[in-house]
Amino acid sequence: MATLEIKNLHVSVDTEDGAKEILRGVNLTINSGEVHAIMGPNGSGKSTLAYSIAGHPKYDVTEGEVLLDGQNVLELSVDERARAGLFLAMQYPVEVPGVSVANFLRTAKTAIDGEAPKLRTWIKDVNAALERVTLDPAFAQRSVNEGFSGGEKKRHEIAQLELLNPKFAVLDETDSGLDIDALKVVSDGVNRYSGQGDRGVLLITHYTRILRYIQPDFVHVFVAGRLAETGGRELADELEASGYDKYVKADAAAGAAGAAAGA
Amino acid sequence: MTATVNETAPVTEALELDHVESHLHPQPSYDVDTHPVPTGREEIWRFTPLKRLRGLLQGEPSDARLNWEQKLPEGVTLTEISTAEAQALAVSAPLDRLGALAAANAGGAVLLDVPSELVADEPIRLVLRGDSVDDVVWSHLVVRVGTHAKATVLIDHAGSATYDAFTQVVVADGAQLDLVTLNDWADDAVHAEQINIRVGRDATVRAFEFTLGGDLVRTSTNVDYAGPGGSADLYGVYFADAGQHIEHRLFADHTAPRTRSNVLYKGALQGQDAHTVWIGNVLIRKVAEAIETFEQNDNLVLTDGARADSVPNLEIETGDIAGAGHASTTGRFDDQHLFYLQSRGIAEDEARRLVVHGFFNDIIRRIGIPDVQERLVAAVEDELADV
Structure with a gap:
């Protein structure tokens, strides 16, 4: 049983006009065995939350903690966080020219496990993981993400998720840009991972479509840098019907009221 | 050894082209005096620290030689010929003073001959080793690849010397050549070289150049085309450490229609005053219709204090081009x-x-040479260990 606790997380980014606060106090606890979906409009800070948990240097945490089984991962480097058990499936996976997928996966697996995987079983494992997400094993010899289509990049992220098998996976809009077949393949991969029972998922998405294939235990509405509402599966259905307007307006009204109170 | 100029083999005809007034293509000449001693302000010299050439530009004669070891597949010959014979064989004359001095002072040339239609399965290996930077060595090499022949030539420089070479490569019609040059010198070596490659009709040349060692390395690779359909890929890798000057000058002179040139050089720099220079010149002449060219140089700056100069030049004299472009990047590690x-x-x-x-x-x-691949991967690993 593992726990990922996000406590009062405030995050800023540098802009031309100075620091701009994107996350304004996020509180969320994920236990292993749970699937949490975070839904929100564009620009609400969903991806900032994902990258801040992973430790991207662009994001400046000004307040709060992210605790993995009690340890504040914000004090760890990016690679230490991954070795502690966090995984981020990226919306835009990076191309790394000249580094083969096979070499990349073996190096990552060795880093995560602290020892090199057994060569014979490892090659089988890699081929099987690629085949499960309908990537040809020949992808292992290609440069990481280079020349991959959008869908191939996302499936490659899911293959990594299964091979590295972290305690918690943050999936940042893994469903965006996928056709229905690829969406099913990706969803099946996430379900296999969470189906182990002792893994936690934070699924960030703009659309309810993927929630037809991945059953969330909790659905959170994310607006203007924090959680505006939490519910079960039915909340996704409500969002599908009526959108985010209600929450955006409520936040704007609260902001105006706050400004008025302050004035 | 005796001269073995094969009179029956078709010698590539001289190209009859108008001279184009530009620094990109000076008048070729074997006459040293037509190439004045540079002041360092000339376009083709301005990046080179002339003092560190250890007097090469003065052209003092010397009998010193590098130690040659060679491994030749059957049918391939290595012989000595006179300077006059070399001039008759290989048509492209020196384009700068260092090239002219090497030809004038070498006291004859070495001819590496791959006969027509010979397909060499094993690479031709030439290991050229110097003993001391105090030895001034002049060299003139002619590589001739006959019609429809296919060969890989490895020229492996090692040790120490103050070395100036003029190398002429004549690739006959329909031939295929991979020319792999390793500049894996000791830290104090000085190496200047002009490599003139003439690509025959429908011939294919891939030139690889790897510069790892030396205090100063300045190479100029010039390619032109004897007929349509010729293709040249020029690849380079360099790794400059503190104080090293590594300069690669490329010139693709499209002298025939439907020819192709592709230049890709990649370098890394680390340490105080590591300096690399890449010049990528392309001239597309009036006759060179429907040609295709691309040149690219990428530099990875690993530490402070290093400097990479990268200058692509493209001159176009015809309106009918299949494709022409260039790109240059210099930066630190990509954070992403x-x-x-x-x-x-x-x-x-x-x-x-x-x-x-x-x-x-x-x-x-x-x-295409596995042991060279392994050696280069290991060399990169060694360089990185010093970061």
């Missing part, structure tokens, strides 16, 4: 690459190693 690798648990130093290996492997993997 490091973030992605680190987010998979890979520690930062290991991630940097992977990225640098990847950067160079893009070229190294294309060489």
